[in-house]
Amino acid sequence: MVPLLYFQLLGAALFGIGLYGALARRSAVLIILSIELMLNAVNINLIAAASYLNGIGRFAAFDGQIIAIFVITVAAAEVGLAFAIILRMYRNRGTINVDEINILKW
Amino acid sequence: MPLAFLIPVFSFAACPLIILFQRWLPLRGAPLAILAIAGGFVVWILATVGFLAASADHPACDVSPITHALTCHFTTTWFDAGVPSEIITDSIHLNWGMLIDPLTIVLLGLITFVALGVQLYSLEYMKGDPRFGWYYAWQALFVAAMLTLALADNFLLLYIAWELVGLCSYLLIGFWFENPGPREAAKKAFVVTRIGDVGLLVGILLLWVNVGSFSMTEAFAAAASGQLSDGVITASAILLLLGAMGKSAQFPFHVWLPDAMEGPTPVSALIHAATMVIAGVYLVARAYPIFAASPEALMVVASIGLVTALGAATIALVSTDLKRILAYSTVSHLGLMMLSLGALGWTAAVFHLMAHGFAKALLFLGAGSVMHGVGAHGDVDIRRVGGLRRAMPLTAAAFSIGALSLGGIPILSGFWSKDEILLAVSHNLPVIFIVLTMLTVFLSALYMARAMFVVFFGTQGEDSHHAHESPILMTGVLSILAVLAIGFGWIAFNWPGAFDGFGTFVFYDHAEGFHFNVVLGVLSILLAVGAFALAWLVYVRRTLSIQSWRARFAPVLRVVENRYYVDETYQWVIDRVVLTVSAALAFFDRAVVNDVGINGPADVVRKAGIALRLHVTGHVYTYALVVALGVIALAIFWWLRSV
Amino acid sequence: MQLALFIIVAIFTIGGALGVVATRNVVHAALFLLLSLLGAAGAYLLLFAEFLALVQVLIYGGAVTIVVLFAVMLTRSSEYPRITDNRQWPLGLITALVLSSVLGAAFWLTPADADAERKAPVFTDLASSLFTKWALPFEIASLVLLVALIGAIIIARQQNVVVTDDTSPEGED
Numbered sequence A: 001m002v003p004l005l006y007f008q009l010l011g012a013a014l015f016g017i018g019l020y021g022a023l024a025r026r027s028a029v030l031i032i033l034s035i036e037l038m039l040n041a042v043n044i045n046l047i048a049a050a051s052y053l054n055g056i057g058r059f060a061a062f063d064g065q066i067i068a069i070f071v072i073t074v075a076a077a078e079v080g081l082a083f084a085i086i087l088r089m090y091r092n093r094g095t096i097n098v099d100e101i102n103i104l105k106w
Numbered sequence B: 001m002p003l004a005f006l007i008p009v010f011s012f013a014a015c016p017l018i019i020l021f022q023r024w025l026p027l028r029g030a031p032l033a034i035l036a037i038a039g040g041f042v043v044w045i046l047a048t049v050g051f052l053a054a055s056a057d058h059p060a061c062d063v064s065p066i067t068h069a070l071t072c073h074f075t076t077t078w079f080d081a082g083v084p085s086e087i088i089t090d091s092i093h094l095n096w097g098m099l100i101d102p103l104t105i106v107l108l109g110l111i112t113f114v115a116l117g118v119q120l121y122s123l124e125y126m127k128g129d130p131r132f133g134w135y136y137a138w139q140a141l142f143v144a145a146m147l148t149l150a151l152a153d154n155f156l157l158l159y160i161a162w163e164l165v166g167l168c169s170y171l172l173i174g175f176w177f178e179n180p181g182p183r184e185a186a187k188k189a190f191v192v193t194r195i196g197d198v199g200l201l202v203g204i205l206l207l208w209v210n211v212g213s214f215s216m217t218e219a220f221a222a223a224a225s226g227q228l229s230d231g232v233i234t235a236s237a238i239l240l241l242l243g244a245m246g247k248s249a250q251f252p253f254h255v256w257l258p259d260a261m262e263g264p265t266p267v268s269a270l271i272h273a274a275t276m277v278i279a280g281v282y283l284v285a286r287a288y289p290i291f292a293a294s295p296e297a298l299m300v301v302a303s304i305g306l307v308t309a310l311g312a313a314t315i316a317l318v319s320t321d322l323k324r325i326l327a328y329s330t331v332s333h334l335g336l337m338m339l340s341l342g343a344l345g346w347t348a349a350v351f352h353l354m355a356h357g358f359a360k361a362l363l364f365l366g367a368g369s370v371m372h373g374v375g376a377h378g379d380v381d382i383r384r385v386g387g388l389r390r391a392m393p394l395t396a397a398a399f400s401i402g403a404l405s406l407g408g409i410p411i412l413s414g415f416w417s418k419d420e421i422l423l424a425v426s427h428n429l430p431v432i433f434i435v436l437t438m439l440t441v442f443l444s445a446l447y448m449a450r451a452m453f454v455v456f457f458g459t460q461g462e463d464s465h466h467a468h469e470s471p472i473l474m475t476g477v478l479s480i481l482a483v484l485a486i487g488f489g490w491i492a493f494n495w496p497g498a499f500d501g502f503g504t505f506v507f508y509d510h511a512e513g514f515h516f517n518v519v520l521g522v523l524s525i526l527l528a529v530g531a532f533a534l535a536w537l538v539y540v541r542r543t544l545s546i547q548s549w550r551a552r553f554a555p556v557l558r559v560v561e562n563r564y565y566v567d568e569t570y571q572w573v574i575d576r577v578v579l580t581v582s583a584a585l586a587f588f589d590r591a592v593v594n595d596v597g598i599n600g601p602a603d604v605v606r607k608a609g610i611a612l613r614l615h616v617t618g619h620v621y622t623y624a625l626v627v628a629l630g631v632i633a634l635a636i637f638w639w640l641r642s643v
Numbered sequence C: 001m002q003l004a005l006f007i008i009v010a011i012f013t014i015g016g017a018l019g020v021v022a023t024r025n026v027v028h029a030a031l032f033l034l035l036s037l038l039g040a041a042g043a044y045l046l047l048f049a050e051f052l053a054l055v056q057v058l059i060y061g062g063a064v065t066i067v068v069l070f071a072v073m074l075t076r077s078s079e080y081p082r083i084t085d086n087r088q089w090p091l092g093l094i095t096a097l098v099l100s101s102v103l104g105a106a107f108w109l110t111p112a113d114a115d116a117e118r119k120a121p122v123f124t125d126l127a128s129s130l131f132t133k134w135a136l137p138f139e140i141a142s143l144v145l146l147v148a149l150i151g152a153i154i155i156a157r158q159q160n161v162v163v164t165d166d167t168s169p170e171g172e173d
Helices: A004-024 A028-052 A063-093 B002-021 B026-053 B102-125 B132-151 B155-173 B180-211 B216-224 B230-247 B256-262 B265-273 B277-286 B288-292 B295-318 B322-342 B346-374 B393-407 B413-428 B431-456 B472-492 B518-541 B547-552 B554-561 B563-615 B620-642 C002-022 C026-046 C050-074 C089-109 C123-131 C135-156
Strands: B061-063 B070-081 B092-100
Touching (some): A004 C002, A004 C026, A063 C135, B026 B132, B102 B472, B132 B265, B180 B230, B230 B288, B265 B346, B346 B393, B393 B413, B413 B431, B547 B554, C050 C123
16 A cells, blocks of 8 residues: 555655756757646646545545546647747757747847 | 906917918908907997996906005906815915906007007018918917906916917017027017016015915905015015016116017017006006005116116117117117106006007007118118108108107197106105106107118218008008107096096096196106207208217217127126036036936846846747746746645 | 565666667657656556556557657757756756655655555446546547647648649758
């Protein structure tokens, strides 16, 4: 019997790694991948909570799982849009390195 | 009579209408201005009839306890300022109001009449000017402001009108602002009168502080009843006088008036005869209860008047420009009016104001006619024109009548008014004043004779070959004014059954009939006629030469010809004192106010901005980092709350 | 037994994630991501969420990874840059560590009152719940997908196409 805490800590670690990737990588593609990691960390957390806190409080059974389904849905949409934007960026500016793109200022 | 406020309102309305619609109006809207002032004139006639018929039992009228003249008072609240509190016991009531008494009536008549004449005359004189419409717009505003000034029943309204008059004089003197001369003259007029205006404003505020109201009636009552201390009365009288000196071109503020002729000549006529300069005399006459309560103030008024009258008369005698002679003549006669006011000759001063107004309007319009006929725009050097009598007979006759009237030749208006002044001066002032006044009278006749003889009689000058008579509109106005210059003086007398005489209508304190002192009268007749005869011998017959005199008095002449170096003194003061102080102030302004006070905060902000914008790298990941930091903060916050 | 399985799953997940953020090769990163996501799917199985595990494998393992690889191909970022991290990576590292610690500490110090006996959930319950209680969000989610689809097409399309007489649009992707 694995305690809930273990899954939560797994989610926290995964989220931290994803955050580091999103903040530190140069390539826009890698940043998107890191964001996917973060979303998965959240999903693990949600499903673990749904599984362990079944019917406790205001949450019915499966509610966590259903929210996770929506997260996956939105993540899929996000990936599609994000890569379209990256494609556009590559065409317009010839690079997908975010540190070469600094027009988002004054 | 309650509708007398319409007199200025017509012209006030005409001004913006002309400005806005001049492009579509016939003659650029000039008829609008003329109609407005003509309407004002008609209303004035009606108001005068109403006033003459009114008596003390008219609801708005009563006999003033101070001037003992019938005074009608119409007022309406404008607004109340301030809420009564422990400090301010009452809110400040500001009113629109008219004070109609004989002085107002005669002044309104002078202004509307002369303005009407001037505006008709200008139709010809200003014909073809590119800013014809603007000219009439400013004319209308000028007249409206002056009429308001004459009607005002409180000092605040008077001050507003006073400043409007100043503004319009600036606009009209500088009407041909393309040329440097009018530009400078307009600036000079504005700045010099402004010095006096400051005095007026301070005086008004001083009265307000002590009386608690802007109302003239209340101020005069306070002054007459001894409610105000002598110091306050004298101080406010002197301060009001300062304003009057600026507007009425009294020494040492007279310098702007001779330059003011740079404007169109009809404007000069208006300024010299019916508006602007008489505002100062009117102010002293209107505020006379305050002056009368302070002998010192009256003495100052008389002295300044005498100095101005004598000094300006001598300058007029040696000037060679026709309009400049007339300008200094105006200064001199304004000095005489002030002198008369200072000598308790209130009626004489107002009478002279009227007589001089008509005569001077006539002279200036005549001079304008000469310029029009000769084709000069600007200066008419009297040494270069001459013998215009043949080419311009009507103008010559009209101008001569004006000159003779102002010179004090008997039975013309100027003679009677001047005699009244002499009488007042001899009665109420030290003997030195009457002697110098007599000298002024002589000089006055002499320079008028000189101008008249040199320009219209004598030999033909080089500029006068192509001279031609002016159009009928101009000469017509001249003729009407000439009739008034001849006949106006006769209303001084008691005409049994018709009119009791000017002195019984316009008076201060007590009605007076016309007095004629035989000694003074004969003396003044002799002086005036003698002066004209002398000028005739010198300039027409040329049997007397003035060359030896010129040589003998060369140093004096030089001083006078340089106008007593008043302008130079001003220049010196401006160069040495004003500009030095200004430079110091400018340095302070630049170094302290600008660099530290204004650029300082801006600098701090700019440098802070430079430092702060470093965090705005433009990179997405930097912003994401900040978002992450925010997430951490929120996480800690929520966690702590849930614990 | 379960704990051993959990440790294997966790190693897969964390290891794959570290591979994603550490590798220099973008294609490798995509494959590491796949590894990590499959690990996560294993975690779902351990939590009795078979449906989610299936969806995870299908969508991430199939669609997302393929899309990533297409993106990598189209943007030709296959030349491996020598520097893979931007200049603020130390700050990012610190931030990530702090956030992980905060989250971990929060989980650790405020334990949830977990259900002692975990029932094996019935899959049909999930389905009926999705189409009754969550029907509206479900439909909205489909709308979101549609909009994202159209948006992606519009953004990625070649826009400066000049349609002249009969020449076909140039450079269509």
